[in-house]
Structure formats: structure tokens, C-alpha cells
Amino acid sequence: LAKTTQPISMDSYEGQEVNITCSHNNIATNDYITWYQQFPSQGPRFIIQGYKTKVTNEVASLFIPADRKSSTLSLPRVSLSDTAVYYCLVGGSGSARQLTFGSGTQLTVLP
Amino acid sequence: DSGVTQTPKHLITATGQRVTLRCSPRSGDLSVYWYQQSLDQGLQFLIQYYNGEERAKGNILERFSAQQFPDLHSELNLSSLELGDSALYFCASSVGVQGPYEQYFGPGTRLTVT
Numbered sequence: 001l002a003k004t005t006q007p008i009s010m011d012s013y014e015g016q017e018v019n020i021t022c023s024h025n026n027i028a029t030n031d032y033i034t035w036y037q038q039f040p041s042q043g044p045r046f047i048i049q050g051y052k053t054k055v056t057n058e059v060a061s062l063f064i065p066a067d068r069k070s071s072t073l074s075l076p077r078v079s080l081s082d083t084a085v086y087y088c089l090v091g092g093s094g095s096a097r098q099l100t101f102g103s104g105t106q107l108t109v110l111p
Numbered sequence: 112d113s114g115v116t117q118t119p120k121h122l123i124t125a126t127g128q129r130v131t132l133r134c135s136p137r138s139g140d141l142s143v144y145w146y147q148q149s150l151d152q153g154l155q156f157l158i159q160y161y162n163g164e165e166r167a168k169g170n171i172l173e174r175f176s177a178q179q180f181p182d183l184h185s186e187l188n189l190s191s192l193e194l195g196d197s198a199l200y201f202c203a204s205s206v207g208v209q210g211p212y213e214q215y216f217g218p219g220t221r222l223t224v225t
Contacts, residue, residue, distance in 0.1 A: 034213070043113065043201050043216025044154070087154065099144065099169065101154040 004088045004102035011108050018075045020105050022088030025069050033064060033071045034089040038104070044087060048073065075107075083109045114138065115217035117202050123223045129190040132220045136183055136204030142166070143185040144205070144214060145177055149198035160185055161207075192224045 005023040012018045024033070032051050036044035048055055050062040050071070061074040075082060088102040114137035124130055136143050145157040147170075156169035160179035171177075174192075179185040189196060199219045205212035 036214075038154075041199070041219070041221075043115075043203070043219055044214075045113075045216065046213045049213065099156040099159070099167070101146075101156065103153055 004090055004100060006086075006088055006102045006105045008103065009106040009108070011110060012078055013110050014079055015077050018078050018082075018107060018109075020073045020075075020086055020088075020107065021070055022073070022090075022102055023070045024088070024090045027068050027090055031090050033062070033068075035060070035062065035071075035073045036087045036089060036101075038085045038087065047086075078107075078109045080109050080111060083107060113215040113217060115202060115204050115215050117200075117217040117220050119220060120218065121221050121223075123225065124192060125225055126192055126194060128192050128224075129188065130192065130222065132187040132189070132200050132202075132222075134185045134187070134202030134204075134217060136185070136202075137215050140204035140206050140215070141183065142205045142207060142212065143179055143183070144203040145171075145185070145187050146201040146203065146216075147198050148201060148219075149195075152198075154201075157187070189222070194224050197222055197224045 034049040035047040037047050038044040048060045048062045052064050055062045063072045085104040085106050087104045091099045116135045118133045141162045144159045147155045157171040158177050159167040163179050174190050177187045201216050201219045203214040203216045205214045
């Protein structure tokens with residue numbers, strides 16, 4: 001079971017790039033890393049997913065080193081509306097793998 | 112709107128009671144997942160169903176059970192409720208079971224046990 005560790009909270013200013021790191025030391029060979037965003041009282045929303053190296057989409061980038069024991073979500077030029085909790089999820093690669101969400105990182109974007 | 116629906120939105124009940132939460136996945140999705148989110152435990156995976164069959168189990172209590180029906184909707188049954196069961200319960204769906212399919216989450220059911 002892949003346990004994940006994230007910073008509890010982070011502050012940033014509008015327009016800055018934000019990097020949130022997730023540690024997952026016992027990630028399994030077939031596990032993928034997925035990041036979700038959650039606003040208060042809403043269900044999490046998919047941001048990005050990757051297996052190794054770098055993945056980029058229209059909202060974020062995901063950096064995964066060769067040993068895959070950590071991953072970094074990068075949000076370019078954040079705005080106030082990016083204030084939310086960000087979760088790192090490891091697993092989902094097989095029919096019987098448990099899906100482990102990290103503790104989440106509360107990102108607060110300041111004006 | 113994720114396309115996943117959950118009913119009811121809010122539920123208030125007493126200790127010892129039994130409740131049923133309902134989830135309809137996105138059109139075309141065969142997998143349904145249930146999660147519990149409480150203030151002190153964070154987001155906890157409970158159970159996953161794929162096309163009617165249980166496929167993965169997380170930290171689900173024996174007092175809780177779930178099933179997925181032929182029309183792919185799912186129900187989570189919570190019995191002998193305790194105060195500590197008060198939480199937000201989310202349902203999510205994805206297209207498949209193998210591989211890292213993106214999960215689409217519903218708006219959740221807020222359960223309050225008094």
C-alpha cells in the first residue's frame with residue numbers, strides 16, 4: 001500500500017509558480033501518480049496524471065524523478081481561484097490495488 | 112458538472128440507524144468508487160465496483176456494504192450508525208478498472224449522525 005506525504009499547507013501570491021511535492025517511497029511498479037484539486041464541500045477534480053518523467057497539460061505539469069519515490073505538481077501563474085486542497089493519489093493500476101489519497105496540501109493564493 | 116450524481120445531498124439520522132446512499136456514474140463509466148471524507152481522517156477510499164463486481168476494498172467497516180446494480184448505479188449502505196460516521200461520502204466513476212483511469216467525483220452526500 002503506497003503511503004503518500006505532502007506538506008500540510010502552502011501560501012503563494014497571484015502570478016507565481018507553485019510547486020507541491022508528494023513523497024511516495026513505497027510506490028509499486030505498476031502504480032501511477034494522479035493529482036486532484038478539491039474546493040470546500042465539493043468532490044475532488046482531476047488535474048493531471050503520470051507514470052514517469054514529465055507530463056504537461058493545459059493547467060499543470062507533473063514531474064516524476066527516475067526513482068518515482070516522489071512527484072511534484074507545478075501550477076504556473078496561480079490565481080486566487082486556485083486556492084484549494086491538492087491531493088496526490090498513488091495506485092489505480094490494477095483491479096485490487098487500494099487507492100490512497102495523501103493528506104492533501106492546502107494551497108492559499110494571496111493577492 | 113462531473114456527470115456523477117449522488118442522492119441525497121444531505122442526510123440527518125440518529126445513532127443505530129441504517130441509511131442508503133445512492134450514486135449514478137457518468138454515462139459509459141463501468142467503475143464506481145466510494146470515499147469517506149471526515150475532518151480528522153481526510154479522504155479515505157472505501158470500496159470499488161466494476162460492472163457489478165467488487166474489485167478493490169479499502170478501509171471499509173464491516174457495518175458498511177455496497178453494491179453495483181445491472182444499470183451500473185451503486186448504493187452504499189451504512190448500518191448501526193455511530194457519531195463518528197458523520198462525514199461527506201463521495202462517489203466517483205471511471206471508464207475502466209485496470210490502469211490509472213481518471214476518476215470523476217460526484218457532489219457528495221453529507222451524513223450527520225446525531
